[in-house]
Amino acid sequence: MKISAIVTLKKDVLDPQGKVVSQTLKNMGYNNILNVRQGKYFEIEIQEADTEKAKKTIEEVCKKLLTNIVIEDYNINFK
Amino acid sequence: MKSSVIVFPGSNCDRDIAVALKKFQIKNQMVWHDESSLPDSDLVVLPGGFSYGDYLRTGCIASKSRIIDDVIKHAKKGGLILGICNGFQILIETGLLPGALLRNEKLRFLSKNVFLKVLNFNNHFCSTYKKKDLIELPIAHNEGNYFARKNILQSLEDENLIAFKYCDRDGKIEKNSNPNGSSNNIAGILNSKKNILGMMPHPERFIDPILSGSDGSNIFESLLS
Numbered sequence: 655m656k657i658s659a660i661v662t663l664k665k666d667v668l669d670p671q672g673k674v675v676s677q678t679l680k681n682m683g684y685n686n687i688l689n690v691r692q693g694k695y696f697e698i699e700i701q702e703a704d705t706e707k708a709k710k711t712i713e714e715v716c717k718k719l720l721t722n723i724v725i726e727d728y729n730i731n732f733k
Numbered sequence: 734m735k736s737s738v739i740v741f742p743g744s745n746c747d748r749d750i751a752v753a754l755k756k757f758q759i760k761n762q763m764v765w766h767d768e769s770s771l772p773d774s775d776l777v778v779l780p781g782g783f784s785y786g787d788y789l790r791t792g793c794i795a796s797k798s799r800i801i802d803d804v805i806k807h808a809k810k811g812g813l814i815l816g817i818c819n820g821f822q823i824l825i826e827t828g829l830l831p832g833a834l835l836r837n838e839k840l841r842f843l844s845k846n847v848f849l850k851v852l853n854f855n856n857h858f859c860s861t862y863k864k865k866d867l868i869e870l871p872i873a874h875n876e877g878n879y880f881a882r883k884n885i886l887q888s889l890e891d892e893n894l895i896a897f898k899y900c901d902r903d904g905k906i907e908k909n910s911n912p913n914g915s916s917n918n919i920a921g922i923l924n925s926k927k928n929i930l931g932m933m934p935h936p937e938r939f940i941d942p943i944l945s946g947s948d949g950s951n952i953f954e955s956l957l958s
Contacts, residue, residue, distance in 0.1 A: 667880065668914075670840050719797065722790055722826070725833045725880060 655700050657712050659720060660729045662693035667725045696720055705732065734759045734957060736776040739804065741766045741795045746781030746817065746937065753937040754778070757953035766798040776813040776956060777804055779820030781873070781935060791834065791876045792822030801827055813857055813956070814929040818874055821921070821931035830924055830931045831889075832881030837874070838914025844873040846946075847912055849920055849934060850900040853893050856927040860958055861951040867904045868948035870934035872912065872920075877933040879915040879922075886916055896930055897921035 663669045669691050676690035698715070702708040709730065716728040736759050740747045747763065754761040762772050771777065785794035795801075808814055808829050816824040824830045837843055846869050851862040862868065881889070889895050897920040901910040911918045913933075921932030936949030 667835070668838070670836060670838060674840065719793070720789070722793070722833055724831075724882075725835065 655702055655705070655708050655732075657698045657700060657708060658731045659696045659698065659712060659716055660693055660731070661696070661716070661721050661726050662691055662729075664725055664727055694720075734775050735773060736761045736778060737764045737772055737774040738762070738778045738780055739764050739766055739798075739800055740780070741782070741784035741798065741823075743784045743786055744780050744782035744819070746819075746935065749935075750778050750780050750817065750937040753940045753949070753953060756940060757950075757957060759953065759956070764800060766795065766800050768800050769803070771800065771803040771807055774807065774812065776815060777807055779804075779814070779816040779823045781818030781820060784819055784823065787876075790826065792819060792824075792826040795819075795823045796826035805829065808924075808929055811926060811928050815858065815952070816929070816931040817935055817937065818872075818877075818933055821933055822876060824929065824931040829929055830922055831885050832879055832916075832922070834876050834933075835878040835880050835914075836876050837878050837912070842873075842875045843877070843912050844871070845912070846871050847920075847934065848900050848902050848904070848910065849897045850904055850906055851897060853896050853923060853927075855893075856896070856923055856930070858923075858930045858952050858955050859896055860955040862955070865948075865951070867900070868951075869939070869946055870936060870948055871938050871945070872934050874913070874933055877913045877915065877920075879917075879919040879933075881916060889919075889922060890917065892925060894923045894925065894927070895919055895921070896923050897932060897934065 672692040898918040939946040939949035
């Protein structure tokens with residue numbers, strides 16, 4: 655089973671890279687771009703037939719390693 | 734006093750700290766991260782560098798090393814731990830110190846000398862700074878922007894757990910003297926038991942006035958006093 659996880663900085667944590675990307679887009683003429691937040695994307699292959707069990711494992715992996723829960727949020731997506 | 738310096742793949746200040754410890758007659762052993770147990774030590778040092786190439790988040794992969802279980806046990810027993818630069822980042826990732834270290838506000842790697850105000854002398858690492866609380870040490874980092882929730886910052890301030898703050902040459906702690914955007918100009922913090930110190934500046938690089946400066950020496954002198 656393939657599962658993806660997206661990790662982004664929490665809304666109240668300053669994201670200087672996102673800010674630079676957003677400013678650059680404005681400089682390129684994309685005036686309708688209001689804001690950009692940069693994050694990380696993980697594609698995870700797991701050997702598990704039970705969707706609930708897989709979800710539980712990935713939740714654990716996100717909390718224990720992929721995310722620093724002080725500053726980041728995660729979002730899990732099934733394919 | 735006996736110390737152990739933990740060496741991770743990508744550590745690059747491990748030998749500098751070993752030289753500093755030797756200079757102050759602290760009996761040191763280098764310990765590879767994959768060892769399962771810590772030799773008898775009063776002090777454990779997590780050195781600066783780029784452990785695991787800073788993959789995922791700085792200090793994150795190193796914080797899952799085999800030796801870390803024993804480092805945490807050492808901490809819980811009240812053993813001393815000093816984390817410098819990447820070592821501070823590793824301490825944060827293990828949860829032994831609160832908060833997070835974000836990328837420098839201006840997205841630049843900073844390598845320069847900075848002025849620091851020492852704010853807590855009542856611990857094993859800083860007691861000899863009482864005589865001199867405005868010091869100069871080098872920084873060399875890309876992720877030194879200390880971040881924590883408001884309540885954590887407040888408790889660090891209230892419990893006097895901030896060991897060092899960035900300041901100007903006159904000792905003024907203000908926005909202009911903050912090199913990396915750190916909350917409250919924080920450069921180093923202690924845990925509540927004050928047996929763990931994490932700091933971004935490098936005291937081990939300032940132990941010899943001929944080569945650099947000597948404001949880092951007090952950390953080692955304090956440990957011995």
